[in-house]
Each structure stands twice: as structure tokens, then as C-alpha cells.
Amino acid sequence: MIRKITLEENEIPDKWYNIIADMPNKPLPPLNPGTLEPIGPEALAPLFPMELIKQEVSPEKWIDIPDEVRNIYSMWRPTPLFRAYNFEKALDTPAKIYYKYEGVSPTGSHKPNTAVAQAYYNKQEGVKKITTETGAGQWGSALSFACQHFGIDCEVFMVKLSYEHKPYRKVMMNTWGAKVHPSPSNATEVGKKILSQDPNTTGSLGIAISEAIEVAASDEHTKYALGSVLNHVKLHQTIVGQEALKQMEKAGDLPDIVIAPFGGGSNFSGLAFPFLRLNLEEGKSIRCIASEPSSCPKLTRGIFRYDFGDTVGMTPLLPMYTLGHDFVPAPIHAGGLRYHGAGVIVSQLLKDKIIEAKSHDNLEVFSAGVKFAKAEGIVPAPEATHGIATAIHEAEICKKEGKSKTILINLCGHGNYDMKAYEDYFEGKIVKHELSDEEIKSSLDKLQTPTIP
């Protein structure tokens, strides 16, 4: 009975997997918001280094991971894959449950997988500073860590709600030398304008993105980095699923169901795409389920339409499942997964019914998180608890039907910086919150962006 399936350092994959090569319907092109004409990669040049832009639009199936990136990966990769024997027992299910644990990275989540790659390509092209946004703080920490390794300055706009609830995330970023603002901030024109309209706003990821882009666009040596949503981010995260595939093989098993939390898509894509490859290439039928909060349900209740990636409308228009670009989730304490839209690849896959989605409310996910912590020891990040909630749901179906399916979860991070949310849960301050149809309709009705037939 082996609980932890490890790989050697030399088994770190040397290529990222680009699912676009295998998609039956390729994602629709981004549009210029002014002309509504498709835009080419050159439009992204003010914000991203050329190599990342190439990856963003690459049709190649496999993209080499630079040695320098793999070398930094080896500070925590390969990450372990666990068979959750205790959790299976606690659920009294015939299902076999595995989890890939990304919390062993220095920042405690999967985010450094792309942060390191992005910092590397920026460094190659002489960039001096990178700006970004962060929600729960995982991404900002990861980029701070990565920039520090390449001697690049890092400036982070952190959603105000998280900034206040997670002060220690800020200190962590400071430890690696980053500058951190609560967003909206007075450091940008966008931030000042929003603050003047609503001084008590709790912020949103969309607003923080607008601020980070404003700073990056105003200086030629400064670029911008996004921790999710974009194609190249998902690409970098496929290291997770590729390792997990090797580990499942080592365990003599293959998942029937792959589950991951869903914010913008990097977490889900990272684990699921290498397994979806088996479906697309070999005709396997592994179910891949994205788990999202019911308070920000773009996949399960949003619309597939062109929309902006940020709140203010500074990005190109992207074809995505969205709740509307100025949607701000209620100030509940779920942390993370607060983005209004889904990345274009995942959106197209969902549209084509190649993947599934499921939502869970706040109470359900914290209950799942505590159950998991009691059984497996690790206290999961609130983001990660969404995947656990879906796994419990599937394990219960197995129990009811008397079937033993194999379930694989992306346990994308630990909750060491999220104990305030657990405290709120224990004190009964976490409440169930379901968006009404009217709330969603009112947000979507404001959209004036192109629809997709």
C-alpha cells in the first residue's frame, strides 16, 4: 500500500503540452474592441515579451521547456501524487481518490509553474519590471518569487478584500522583494477613478488587472504578467498533468474523472489537458470537471460571448464564458476563483462539451476542506476545496451506485495563509450565497460586446 507516488528530478517533463493542436474546434480569434476585427499577436507586444506571445498563438503540440526553467522547477518539482486512503475511508466510498499536491512549492500553490517561465522569457528580452494583479495572493507570491530569481522588479496589485484578509501574503511577497498595493489604489488613474466613485469597494480581479496593465503600458521596460486565463499560462501549467499522468501510470492506474478548481483556468488546464490529450488522441473517455464557486459561476451560469479580460476594457475582446466584465463577486470569504470570465481554450472546450463544470457554495466547500484536512492532514487552500467538493459529490455517486471509479483531484495549494477564512467558517460567519437569476441577467444585459452564434 503506497500512499505517495514520487518521481525523480530527471523525470520533470521537458516539454509543455499545447492542447490547441488537438482541439477539434480552435478558439475564435481575439478582437480589437474598436474595429471588432481579429487582432494579431503584435497587438500584445506592449504588454508581453515576444516569446510568450508566440506561445499564446502557437499551433505546435509540444513546446520545449528551457533548461533554466526546469532547473528552477527542481526547487520543488516533481510534486508528489497521493492516494487519499484516509479520505476514501472517511467518505466510505468504493471510489479510489488520488490528489496531485502542488502546495509543496515555495509559495504554496501551482502558480510558480508559469511565473518562473514568464519571468524567464521577460528576462531574456531585457525587461526590468513586471506588474501583475493578484486575488487570493497565490499568483502575486509566485511572480514575486520568480522575478526575484531573475533580478526583475515586481509590482503587485492585490484585490483589497484579500489584501485585508491576508496580510501575511503581502509580507511573503515583500520577503522576495516585491512592491504590493491594495487594489484599487491611488497608484494608477484607473484606481483613483474607481476609488472616487466608490471609496469602500472591496476590489475585483478585473480592476486589479486594469491597474497593472496601466502601469505596464506606460513604460517600455515594464511588462505585464497574468497568472491565469491566457493560453501560454495554461500551457506552462501542463507540467502538472504530465507529471500526474506518469505517476498514475506508476501506480498502475488511470483516472476515470479528473477534477480541478476553476478560477481563470490555469489550475484546471494544468491537470486536465494532459489527460484530455488521451481522449483526443486515443479516444479515451476521461471526464474532466472544472469546479467553480456558486458565487462566481461563469461556467455553469455565464454566457459564451466576446468580453473584455479586465473591468475597464483595456484588453482585446476574448471569446469566453463570462458573467460580464464588471461583475464583482459578493464580498464573501471564498478567496480566489473570483474572476468574471474563463480562458478561451477552456471556454471552447466547454462549448464543445469536451469538459464539464460544476459549482459549489461556500458552506459546501469549507465543509469539504475540513473533512479533507481531518483525513489527509493537509489544510487545503479555499480554492482547492472546490475540487474536493466535486470529488466528494462523485465519490457519493460511486457509493450509491456501488461502482469503484478512480478520481484524481488537483490539490493546487495549502491553506496556511487562509486560516482567517477557516476561522470565519468555524464561527458561522461563512454563509451560503447563491446569485439570483436577476443578478446574473442584470450583469450580462450591460454587455455591448459581440455575441457568438
Added chain:
Amino acid sequence: MIRKITLEENEIPDKWYNIIADMPNKPLPPLNPGTLEPIGPEALAPLFPMELIKQEVSPEKWIDIPDEVRNIYSMWRPTPLFRAYNFEKALDTPAKIYYKYEGVSPTGSHKPNTAVAQAYYNKQEGVKKITTETGAGQWGSALSFACQHFGIDCEVFMVKLSYEHKPYRKVMMNTWGAKVHPSPSNATEVGKKILSQDPNTTGSLGIAISEAIEVAASDEHTKYALGSVLNHVKLHQTIVGQEALKQMEKAGDLPDIVIAPFGGGSNFSGLAFPFLRLNLEEGKSIRCIASEPSSCPKLTRGIFRYDFGDTVGMTPLLPMYTLGHDFVPAPIHAGGLRYHGAGVIVSQLLKDKIIEAKSHDNLEVFSAGVKFAKAEGIVPAPEATHGIATAIHEAEICKKEGKSKTILINLCGHGNYDMKAYEDYFEGKIVKHELSDEEIKSSLDKLQTPTIP
């Protein structure tokens, strides 16, 4: 160039190493504080299960690790050993630096190694509840985690200073179902008395021990557990050094210098004893250095004498390096390593010059911690930074002398719950604090316990 040296799950050692068997001078016996006569193991029976008492006094060199304990160990063990290439480069030293990383455990430190074993033996003997103290919160978390796995209630007295500075440690313990009091508390007679004398006391580990013992002694189904100092605790921690020894062999190397932080001794003993075995058995000359804070310097400035293990004087008298049992470190933010004495085995080894000790002030250790975090990614627990400071000191000697020595550090935990201390450091609130000779003399002069020639 391999950075991370891993072991397979089946390489988890199946025996603990009991250094007493190899010590040239065995530790002096504990004394009854009333009669000053040596006491036998039966005196410990009200507080500990018999199997742990047997381990406390065992002359056997190797003690079997029960399968059930090894099974729970496999939730995070074997832990990785890293070659600190980046840190070596940052220090520009010819020294080779390795670190054994215990922060991958569910609680983030080495403490579960003994917590799981202690909970197991208590469970075997029908114990319903275990009480304990905790300083920085690492030990309380570990025991909460372990008790939860065996269905035992857990009640923790947490030094008030840490309780206030680390609220999330409490939530973590609550997540695993433990009850946590700030110490001194109104839950015990000892606590009430101390609070009535000094309502603003920041507490001490000695006081918290007194409280936990009072609760355990008052109920036959309740026992007490200690996270350091005692022989059986050190015994359980030797799993760390045994793994590290295998990993160093796998790396084709052997340390010249083994370094670990020192509070009560479990962390140091865990890593160092299996290497000291090579000195004692095979005549090797590996230097083993215990690193302590200069604000609680029992090894470097204390006296070797009989003293109580707790503040109030409820324990047997133990032969130890001590600053006096009512010594309370200044309320600085070092966190952990605040205990007034050293365990008897380590004390005897230091007396016999088989090991060394070194102290570092607050500023030095946080500077070391930040340097390490920038190079290696992991933000170390403040306790762990003491070992890093000693490693820097030795690496600088190597540089000066142009010698390449091999240094191994016990990186006993991550600092995810200690970011307040890092914040204080960045804000200049951590100050250098050296105890004056008068302060130490005044604490030692109060002792009326037997001296040791």
C-alpha cells in the same frame, strides 16, 4: 546536478536510534524534588503511558517503529533533502550546503514525528485526552493533528505571546478538533495564580507546561505529552537524521558539520544523533552544532545543574543546562526556542564536549532567514533561521580559509505562520537583544536545586 534527493516510501526507517546506548557517560538520573533521591520510571506513570516511559529509560540501541506509526509517517515522509546550490552561490562560499526539509509535514515542521508516536502509544493504553503546551504553535499543531488521527481529545496551552502573534496556528489546531487556551489561562489553578500576580504576563513555555500537567494529573484518562526535551521525544525525531544519512549517501557525500536549531533539543537531536552515531561507533569526527537564540542561551551561557522542567516545579529534577526554571525570555518576536533548559541527553553530550553550541541574536537570524528565502524559495520558520545563521557563519569560515566543507542543516519548518515576525523585521521592530551577565546571574542565583560537580 541534482538538487532534491528523495527516498521512496519503503525507505522510511523502521527503527528509532537511541543514542543513550552509545554515550560514554550516561545521563544522571532524575531526582525526586522532595527527597532528592533518584526516581524510577514509575514516577512518570500519572503523566505518560507505560510504553513511552519504557522508551524514556531504555538502554536498547534500536527501537522498532510500529507499522501504524510508519503508515501515518508516509503521509509526508520521507521528507526531501536539498542541496542548496542557490544559497551557496548567494554566500559565495566553497562550502557545500544541504538541508533536510521537515516543513512538508501537514503541520509544517518536524514535530509530528513524535506527536504521531506519542498519540499512538496513548491510544494503545486507552487514553481519552492528551494535554500539552506549545510555544510557537508547531508542537500544539502536531499533537492536534496526531490526536485527531487516533480519535483522542487534545487540549493545548499556548504561550500567550504566540497566541496573540499567531492566531492562525490556533485555527489550524481547531481544524483538527483541538481546544486551545492562551497561557496562563483561567482554566487551571496555576494559571489563575500567575494571572493574579501579573495579569499582563506574556507567558512562558514553563508556565504552559505547568498548566498542561495540572490538567493531566487531575484525571485518570488524561495524559500529558511534551514536544521536546524528553528522551523519548528525541528518540522519535531520529527518523529525520536516519533519512538524511541515507540521502547524503545517495548524494555520495557525508557532512563535516551538522547544524540544527535548539529549543529543548528534539530538532537538534533528530538530525544530529544518527550522525553522532558515526562518531561514537566508527570514530568519525562530524561536528554537530546546536544553534540557540542569544535571548535564551542556556547552552552557551547557562549552568549544568539539576532543575525543574516547568516553571512551578511540578516535574522531577533533571540534570540539564538551564537558565533557571522561572527564566522568561524577553517578549521579542523570535518565536520558539524559548525554553529555559535543555534536555538531559543533549546536556550530557555538551558537558562531554561531544557536541557544540552557538548563539545568534534576533537581527542576525532574520537576516539569515531572508537571505535563505531569496535564494532557496522557502521562507523558513524563525526557529529554523537559527540553524541557517550558524551555517552562514561556518560557510564564511570556509570562504576565508578557502576550504570546501560539507554542511547539513535541519530546516525544521516553514514560516507560513510566522510572517508577522518577518513583517516586524522589515519594519525595523526586531531589535538586537543580549542578556546581561547580571540578568543571567540573578535568574541562576534563585536556584535551590542540587548542583552537579
